[in-house]
Amino acid sequence: MPKILRPNSPHLPIYKPQLTSTFPISHRISGAFLATIVFFFYLLCLKIGLICFTYENVYQFFFFSSKLILISVGIIAFFSFYHISNGIRHLYLVFSSSTYSIFMPFFIFIIIGILLFYENEVVSYCEGLHAFSSPKTPQEAGTPPQEDPVPEPMPPEIPQLDPPLVSDEDRRQILYRRFLFLNLGGDTNLHRMISIIDLQLIVERSIEAALVDDGIHPTDIIPRYANIRGIIHSPQGSLLSERTYGSYVNQIREQGTRQSVPYQRIRRAILSYDLVFPRQ
Known part of the structure; x- marks a missing residue:
C-alpha cells in the first residue's frame, strides 16, 4: 500500500484563522498583559505606598523619562481599548442571543446604574465631599479666614557710641x-x-x-x-x-x-x- 503524504493538522500554510477563535485568544492575551501591569503597580504601592503618586516626579519618571516608556504607555492604552471593546462585544453577542435575551434588560440597567453612580461620585469629589463626609465648617463653606496678625519686623541692631572715640x-x-x-x-x-x-x-x-x-x-x-x-x-x-x-x-x-x-x-x-x- 503506497504511503499517503497527508499534511499535519493543522496545516499551517493553508490554515485560515477564524474570528471566533482569534478574538478570544487576543482577549485573553490583552487581559493577561493588563493584569501584569496592575499587579506591578500593586506591588509598587505595597513597597513605597500610595503617597508616591502625589508627587509629580513619579509621573514624570514613568511617562516622560524616555521614548521607550512613551511607547509602553501607547501599548497599554491600545490593549486597554481592545480588551474593553472586545468584552462589550462579547457581552452583547451573548445577551442578544435567543437563549440569554431575557438578561439583556438587566445588563443595560446595570450599565446605566454604574454610569450614574460614577457621575455622582465625580461631581461629589469635585466639591470635596462624598456621602460619608462630615459637613463643612463655616470657614470651609466660604467664610474668609481671619488672618493672623503679621508681627512687626525687628529693627536692625545698630549700636551707637556717644561720644565717639574720635571726633x-x-x-x-x-x-x-x-x-x-x-x-x-x-x-x-x-x-x-x-x-x-x-x-x-x-x-x-x-x-x-x-x-x-x-x-x-x-x-x-x-x-x-x-x-x-x-x-x-x-x-x-x-x-x-x-x-x-x-x-x-x-x-x-x-x-x-x-x-x-x-x-x-x-x-x-x-x-x-x-x-x-x-x-x-
Whole structure:
C-alpha cells in the first residue's frame, strides 16, 4: 500500500484563522498583559505606598523619562481599548442571543446604574465631599479666614557710641589724608572724594560702636585704628568704589551693623589673628 503524504493538522500554510477563535485568544492575551501591569503597580504601592503618586516626579519618571516608556504607555492604552471593546462585544453577542435575551434588560440597567453612580461620585469629589463626609465648617463653606496678625519686623541692631572715640573733624582729616595717598594718580573729582569720605566716616563710626558693644575696650581700639581702617576701607590695599561704600552704609541701616560686610571682615581678621585685642 503506497504511503499517503497527508499534511499535519493543522496545516499551517493553508490554515485560515477564524474570528471566533482569534478574538478570544487576543482577549485573553490583552487581559493577561493588563493584569501584569496592575499587579506591578500593586506591588509598587505595597513597597513605597500610595503617597508616591502625589508627587509629580513619579509621573514624570514613568511617562516622560524616555521614548521607550512613551511607547509602553501607547501599548497599554491600545490593549486597554481592545480588551474593553472586545468584552462589550462579547457581552452583547451573548445577551442578544435567543437563549440569554431575557438578561439583556438587566445588563443595560446595570450599565446605566454604574454610569450614574460614577457621575455622582465625580461631581461629589469635585466639591470635596462624598456621602460619608462630615459637613463643612463655616470657614470651609466660604467664610474668609481671619488672618493672623503679621508681627512687626525687628529693627536692625545698630549700636551707637556717644561720644565717639574720635571726633568727626579729626576723623575726616585722617580719612582725607588716606584718600590722597590711596588715590594718587586716580580720579581727582571733588564730589567723589567728599562722598567717599562721608560714607567711610559712617561705616567707621558704626563698626567702632559695634566693637565697643561686643566688649572691646575703647583704649584697645584706638592704637589699632590704622589696621581697622585698612580692613574696612581698603581690604586689597586700594580704594573701593563710591558705590561699594554706599552699599556698606545701606547694609548697616537695613540689616544692622553686625550683618554688614565690613564688620564681617573685622570678625574674620580677629578669628585669624590678623587683628588681636587683649583679653578682658
